[in-house]
Amino acid sequence: MIIDYGATPPIEELSIGDGSHLANYRRVYASSEKAAARGEVDLDQWFRDCDAAGIGKTVIKARDVETTFGGRISNEEVAEVVARHPDRFIGFAGVDPNKGMTALRELEHAVTELGLKGLNVQCFENRLAPDDRRMYPLYAKCIELDIPVNIHVGINFSLKSSPEFGRPETLDRVLCDFPELRVCASPPGWPWVQELLAVAWRHPNLWIGLVAIRPRLMTVDHSGYGPLLQYGRTILKDRMIAGTAWPMQPMGRVIEEIRALPVDADIADLWLGGNAQRFLGM
Template sequence: MIIDYGATPPIPELSLSDGSHLANYRRVYAASEKASARGDLTLGQWFEEADAAGIGLTVLKGRDVETTFGGRVTNEAVAEVVRAHPDRFTGFAGVDPNKGMTAVRELEFAVRELGLKGLNLQCFENRLAVDDRRMYPLYAKCVELDVPVNVHVGVNFSLKSSPDFGRPEMLDRVLCDFPELRVCAAPPGWPWVEELLSVAWRHPNLWIGLVAMRPKLLDVEHSGYGPLMQYGRTILKDRMIVGTAWPMMPMGRVIQEVRDLPIEEDVAERWLGGNAAAFLRL
């Protein structure tokens, strides 16, 4: 089964309530979003596209950036969509580390009461480093609850935040302090791809999310993504996870670009579903 590690289907409650700080993303991804018919699909049509791409399960991610940018995708909204379509979706909670213990309690409620299966942290939107002390209570709670965490790693295109919040080296410090923590770094660290690979090589509980980037770039010389394919088809073949990031990119195109890469078929299947199933413990 193909697992899409991150998409936002056309359900209004899953859109960030205030995304003005992401305006520059619309410029960067304009052509790709046009190809995905952003905003033009009904949910039924979206399911048809997912079926055509062979996607059986999609990960939905909550977000809370209220203290910095005033927006939120609530955990309750994510949980409601998962409950309505339990065979098609699984969900991650989104909390704001700047809220201190309120965020910790919201995470516990989201997992224990709402049934969500992980935590999503968009550090650049919270204007916090991955290893900031305000993140640590949430990492500890994830270990206690035995749920994974998704962490934004790599450059961001918001002109209201700093790219430095996405440096992969900070994950190394976190994983040294929390060796039981399951983390997926997504997107996959560009332009610090080799830095991320070194951290993943060191830590067996770190997966790499091939999300919000064209998979074909792994086979394009000088794209900066090439090392991901070299390590992803060898020593890290069990730790690469694909997400379409729809509506940033068309689902079918992402899946086909993975299959077109010069990698073994069994490796492609791991990237497209097997590794995500292990990470999510499905």
């Protein structure tokens, strides 16, 4: 089964609000979003596109950036979407680490009462580095609840935040302090791809999310993504997880480009679902 590790289907509850702090993303991804028919696809068509691409389940993620940018996709809204389509979606909670104990209580409620399966933290939107001490109680709670955490790593294109919040080296400090924590770093660290690979090599509980990039770029000279292909088909083959990031790019194109990579079919299958199942504890 193909698991899309990260997409935002056309469902009103999954909108972050005006999203003005992300306006520059629309410029950067304009051509690929046009190919994905952003804003032109309803949910029925979206499900048909999933089926055509062979996608069985999609991870959808809550986000809380209220203290920094005033927006939120609530845990309750994500849980309601999952409840309406339980065979289609896996839900991640989203809390704002800047809220302290409130965030901790919201995470526990989201998992134990709402049934969400992981934590999503967009550090650049919270204006926090992954190793900020405000994150640490949440990591401890994730271990206690036996859930994984998704952390945005690599460049961000918001002109209202700093790229430094996505440096992979910060994850090394987190995983030294929390070796039991299951983390997926996604997107995969560009322009610090080799730095991320080094951290993943050091820590067996770090997965890499091939999300929001065109897979074919891993075969393009000087793109910066090439090392992902080399390590992803060898020593880190069990820790690559693919996601389409729809509507940032077409779902079918992502799956086709992964299948077209110079990677053995069994390794591509791991990237497209097998590794995600293990990361998610399915």
